[in-house]
Amino acid sequence: MDIGALLTTAGNLMLTGMIGVFVFLSLLIGFVTLMSKLVSHFSQPELVTPTRTPSLKAQGVPSEHIAAISAAIAQYKTNNI
Template identity: 65%
Template sequence: MDIGGLLTTAASLMVTGMVGVFVFLSILISAVILMSKVVGRFDDPATAEPTRTAKIQPQQGVPQAHIAAISAAIAQFRNKQK
């Protein structure tokens, strides 16, 4: 085979592959859109949004009991090192 024949065969194979991928992705996108619309019909609007039962108050700083426990542990560690 000459180089022209090989290039023609390679180009046709490339175009065939690209068309195949394009068709597959088009079908996939269409299927996802169709499934989204079908599921949207059966979706219950009452369960669409979760309800909040209580608001969590953010804590300001570290509790004093934790600070006291950490300070006591540090003091105990330092006393053992002497």
């Protein structure tokens, strides 16, 4: 075989491979899009309840401790500022 025939064969093989990959990826994108639409159409939306962060009172910190900490912070601020 001469170089021209080899280049022609290589070009045909490359073009065939590129077209095959393009068709495969196009079909894959189409099927994924179709499945996404089908799943979103047939699935029921779940109700999400917001979670609440518990306050310090709900965690059981006594109000005397909170008052003592607040007094200590206030005393620190008056002495050091």
